Amino acid sequence: MADAVVESAKRAAAQQAVRDHFDPSATHVGIGSGTTIVYVVEAIKEVSTNLAIRFIPTGYQSRQVIVQAGLTAVPFDSLPEDTVFDVAFDGADEVDLELNCIKGGGACLFQEKLVAERARKFVCVADYRKKQDRLLTNWPTIPIEVAPVAVPTVLKGLRTLGSTNPKLRSTLLDKSGPLKTDQDFFIIDAPFKPLLIAEDIKAGKGKGDGSDGTWEVNKLSDAIKGLTGVLEVGIFSGLNGPDAEAIRATNSVKTVTSGQKPVAVYFGNQDGSVEVRTAK
Numbered sequence: 275m276a277d278a279v280v281e282s283a284k285r286a287a288a289q290q291a292v293r294d295h296f297d298p299s300a301t302h303v304g305i306g307s308g309t310t311i312v313y314v315v316e317a318i319k320e321v322s323t324n325l326a327i328r329f330i331p332t333g334y335q336s337r338q339v340i341v342q343a344g345l346t347a348v349p350f351d352s353l354p355e356d357t358v359f360d361v362a363f364d365g366a367d368e369v370d371l372e373l374n375c376i377k378g379g380g381a382c383l384f385q386e387k388l389v390a391e392r393a394r395k396f397v398c399v400a401d402y403r404k405k406q407d408r409l410l411t412n413w414p415t416i417p418i419e420v421a422p423v424a425v426p427t428v429l430k431g432l433r434t435l436g437s438t439n440p441k442l443r444s445t446l447l448d449k450s451g452p453l454k455t456d457q458d459f460f461i462i463d464a465p466f467k468p469l470l471i472a473e474d475i476k477a478g479k480g481k482g483d484g485s486d487g488t489w490e491v492n493k494l495s496d497a498i499k500g501l502t503g504v505l506e507v508g509i510f511s512g513l514n515g516p517d518a519e520a521i522r523a524t525n526s527v528k529t530v531t532s533g534q535k536p537v538a539v540y541f542g543n544q545d546g547s548v549e550v551r552t553a554k
């Protein structure tokens with residue numbers, strides 16, 4: 275029964291996100307991974323079956339969702355580098371007050387980041403369990419995609435950064451060994467204390483650079499990304515819509531996109547309502 279509530283929360287959020295951000299005259303639309311994105315594609319299909327719209331998947335599962343809906347899937351690397359997508363939709367594992375997200379619970383994060391960064395608008399859709407004030411409140415770990423040969427190096431580096439017990443992710447059948455990503459890389463799940471946001475640093479709640487055991491979202495993301503062997507980190511932070519708009523306005527750079535952070539996150543609630551957090 276609880277599952278039915280969660281599923282209808284996801285569907286309600288997806289319906290509203292698509293109503294607000296999918297323009298049927300779009301030419302390129304990014305499609306993320308996970309269970310919630312299925313409802314996004316379902317909602318898109320209700321509005322448009324236009325085969326001229328190119329849907330860019332973020333991995334194998336995402337591509338299957340697009341293809342099974344009868345829509346046109348186009349690989350990311352088949353598009354010219356300056357193609358900006360109208361919008362990219364994706365799920366999230368946890369979202370904080372600043373719209374920073376943890377992603378990678380389903381082992382997709384690298385291609386999700388590539389696609390999100392190319393979109394003029396990156397929009398996330400999730401259920402009520404994902405809405406928190408700080409990252410690592412309910413979701414326990416940061417997923418990190420690593421080169422197999424570098425696993426021991428990265429585990430050691432993560433412990434140095436303060437992660438108490440980072441672990442290599444196994445398949446559901448433990449005896450099959452480590453889970454492989456779409457890139458044939460591995461995933462390490464690293465726990466840290468809940469992450470600080472900018473207002474916490476201003477309020478003196480910690481330095482946020484790891485020196486006192488606290489980490490601010492962007493600083494931790496950069497520190498993990500700096501470990502040799504890390505392909506990508508499941509923290510989506512940094513620039514978002516309005517920041518990117520400002521850069522575009524001042525520099526006349528037409529190709530600046532939304533960045534890694536969503537411009538809006540749609541949360542489906544248990545009572546059927548939908549709550550939207552938008553970039554300030």
Ligand SMILES: O=C(CO)[C@H](O)[C@H](O)COP(=O)(O)O
Nearest residue numbers: 308309310365378379380382
């Ligand atoms: O990042 C992801 C996959 O790696 C997903 O977007 C994230 O895990 C959310 O998934 P779901 O919609 O199933 O809750």
